[in-house]
Amino acid sequence: MTAMRTVESGAGGRAAVDHRPGVAVTDAEPAAQPFVGRPMPRVEDAALLTGVARYADDLPAKPGTLHAAILRSPHAHAEILGIDTAAALATSGVAAVVTGADAKRVASPFLVGVRAPMEHWCLAVDRVRHVGEPIAVVLADSRYHAEDALDRIEVRYRPLPPVTSIGQALDPASTPLHPGLASNLVNSRSFRYGDPEGAFARAARTVSIEVEFPRNSCTPMECFVVLAEHDAAEDAYEILSNFSGPFAVHPVMAKALNVPGSRLRLKTPPHSGGSFGNKQAVFPYIVLMGLCARVSGRPVKWVEDRLEHLMAATSATARRMRIDAAVEPDGKVLALRMEQTEDCGAYLRAPEPASLYRNHGNLTGAYDIPHLAVTNRIVVTSKTPTGLNRGFGGGQLYYGLERLMNRVAAELGLDPLDVIRRNLVAADAMPYRTASGGSLDSGDYHATLDEAVRDGALDALKARRDALRAQGRLYGIGYAAVVEPSISNMGYITTVLTAEERRKAGPKNGAQATASVAVDPTGGVSVHVSSAPQGQGHRTVLAQVVADVFGLGVEDIRVNTDLDTGKDAWSIASGNYSSRFAGAVAGAAQVAATRLRDRMAALVAGSLNSRPEEVRFAGGKVFAAGNPDNALSFSRVAAAGHWAPGTLPDGREAALRETAFWTPEPLKAPTDADHINSSACYGFIVDFCGVEIDRDTGAVRIDRYVTMHDAGRLLNPLLVEGQILGGFAHAVGAALYEEYAYGDDGRFLSGTFADYLVPTACEVPVPVILHRESPSPVTPLGAKGVGEGNCMSTPACLANAVADALGGPVPSLPLTPAKIAALIHPPEPPRPAAAGAAGAVGAPAPSASGGRGLTGEGSREVPAPPEQVWAILLDPKELAALLPGCEALDHAGPDAYRAEVVVGIGPVRGRYTAEVALSDLDPPRSLTLTGSGASALGTGRGTGHVTLERTAGGTRVTYRYSAEVGGKVAAVGGRMLDSASRLLIGQFFEKLVARAGGAPAPAERPGLLTRLLRFLGLNR
């Protein structure tokens, strides 16, 4: 791996720093300080590598703790007519079942960020609005027992029309998900900066693009965990959860529990298994489990499972964008006109609509585009509510913007890199005020781009493309240039409100970071921050920062990142999001440590015969600058305040602990003209890549990827590299593989890691990482965020490369082989009509209502006359024996039956209550079976036409069916449904043949079929 850094010093000088993060770092050498800036291995790793680290689910639960399992909606949109919990309550081990009625009695709906009459409760009240929405919670002595009881809760629904796309949500005819709203368009705001109309009138031409960014999320390997207790005596909650912040959500939780914030003591565990923003979305479950603890009077523990996480935890927003650019012939963009429509899912859950406004100050990216018109629309759909996800709105924005810049180049016949160059903000314009009010704080974008081209060897990549194309291969090069915002302004979200509404609500701005530094009686130094790290290595970096301030070793600094809102310093901006650690939190730690050191210096100066500003801290000693030989040990000086406060100069307070609250100076509230500096600082990224498309399969292979970052000062290059590699891997997933897919009727289709495809070691290449360091003038250490940038730049860069390879338009993300193959291959001939005895099952096809549809047809020879086959089919007892998994079948009227059927698909199995009706009876020639069923697993309905035809050997039974399934089965079984239905029908006919006197149904024989059946959970 190549890694090279160029450092711009504040004085404008430059020095090349060649560290090679690809080469192993050694343990902290006893080299001289500073530690900041050095690639140091992490203090976190020993515990993680040896298995002793404690994540939330590893922490002890009190005796008597109840375990929660959540019943979730199988419907995308339905009215809840009734919930019967009696059978569940009678199940072994069950202590309580909590429903929306309890929520209504004890809790309140969540606050919503825009003024709109929509209620979002921690448990569905009256109505469900997405598949997976919590409906009831079973509390039992074990998770196993709690899950057993879920199947016994009976919920009656009245299905309502779902809203499953942005287009549908914008259609005034769509059924409003929230009855208080006239439509599914929740909020719309238009902004105008500069003179966009004039620029469009003046420009040589207009170039436009329309794109849609799909739903996906970063799926941390650890799911959500909540341990909740309620103190009935004081009506106070104590809850531990792997919540990541922002703690602006803490007031939302407290309000939903109807307590002041001081009575919601929220703690975070010592280790968290990743978040990437997603663990913000545990907050409704913190409230839900608080409710459960209060209702049951016992501690409650809930651990989300992966099926729940994929189905209902959170998602990045889907966004539809149309952008017009007013363009000069040389590629200079004079103005942009943007229309963004954001799909926030079923509820506008805090802090949404932040995804849409997080980048408001940098809507024009890295470009000098002075005129801008924007229309932002927010819609609700019958899908999982959205929230924080690495890149947070940036992937969506830059996918539109960078595809547009690529289109500008294509339409004008220019080199895409020249178009980027022509529009980049100039170095001498820094700090640059963007049209919408952002303040790009530092950097030389042109020089950075030139370095990327040179050190990333773009010329060689172009030569490779030409050579491969000459061989007839599909090869393309793509580019992207973006600014990476970090340290969110807590006020940007209020840009969704009008100036008048903002005046009423009071100003919101800033981004408080907190850090406490303390010395103990042995002279040890401890640091506490409210950054809620999720695996990045905050403890290591903070030890480096604070060690430098005190002239100590990294091992002398003990960093504690557990957070307890009942005891620790925190504020609404606390938490782990918007790349705020390096700039804001590490900066706040340096501020706190420096204040404590300066207080110590003031106290000790007299005994060193020195002035405070001349006191130095180095090598574990404290001394006067002019007299290093007369040194006191650091521990002696630090501990003096504990042991001998009487020796302090008169009236002076001991220097034992310092807490700093630091907020970046440039973060103001939105102006009346809606200008907003949405982030404190802005890094710069320029990427280019070469991709090859397999002509046969349509698969995209990333041949080379170069990513150049200017993230200000790098505090620990090893960890910075890790952040870039991880962000890049997420972006590769978003660009090529991952999507939360829904059927047109709102059924969720991506409920396992076999359906939601996360890239593995075989799919993620190693990018070439380059750095340039332009320290931020805004942050104490000059650092900017770095963890999200590639989630913003890489999807666009890869899509631009695919466009170059294909020489034309690009399908929507993810760029799967199927979508690309459909573009490069001629249409396939129609499939031959199904024939023969084997039967055929069609591919999952949109059903009448558009869901996960299954169709199939086939025929089978049965060795009995049609009359006998007819008699079997119409005899309930016989039919019960033939239906796979049928445990009971009773008459429910003339030619109608009620059946209990147990079906399992993949990892889920459940008991369906099915209504089966026979119609169009034409004995003994044909009939129609219509069935529908419901269970905790979801819903299903289908129709089958059966005809009986007399043949020499008996009867030819021909069948044609169409079916659709929803709920959990559709979500987890996407890849298995076809084969499962084929097997079920196969079983049915095997038994029918046997029953009609043919060869006996084969006994269970070990073999492929049996193993497959077992795998599918169909073999009972």
Add this chain to the structure above:
Amino acid sequence: MPPLKSAVTLAADARHTVTIVLNGAPRTGQAHPRLLLSDFLRHELGAHGTRVGCEHGVCGACTVRIDGVAQRACLTLAVQADGRRIDTVEGLSQSNEGPNQGPNEGRMTALQEAFRRHHALQCGFCTAGILMSLSDYLGRNPKPTEEELRDMLSGHLCRCTGYAGIVRAVMDVTGQTPEPGAMGEAAHV
């Protein structure tokens, strides 16, 4: 999936005694027949080092060695492990030094140390499973090519590292320099 060793008839509603040799020491606990080995290790025996990431056999976080062979603890029932040797991440470093050596880092294996040097982990949630797979795999294939290694690692999902540090760590600890080209930087420049 290992077959049951004991010939005892299992009753669904009864708890059965399960004895395993966990990282070299015999441990006994109680398990209903449906209890997953992952839950048995974590919640019955308190061996939390094995993590649970998907419970459907895809992510690999729960990988342990059963009689030496790397397997998913979430796809194994505790009763299937009865009488067998189970090795988990907690046991990796024990053999290096005696007990009470102070900070764990002094006792880590060469592979664990390489993970640390190469920043092969961030949140660490997938790490235990990867280490267990590697400890089995490298015993059978001590010098894998990068392509072979990536193929093996594809049985594990990691969301933090992009796998780069993991590959580097293994190539380092097996005495190999990462080859350019295989999946990493294109070899042509």
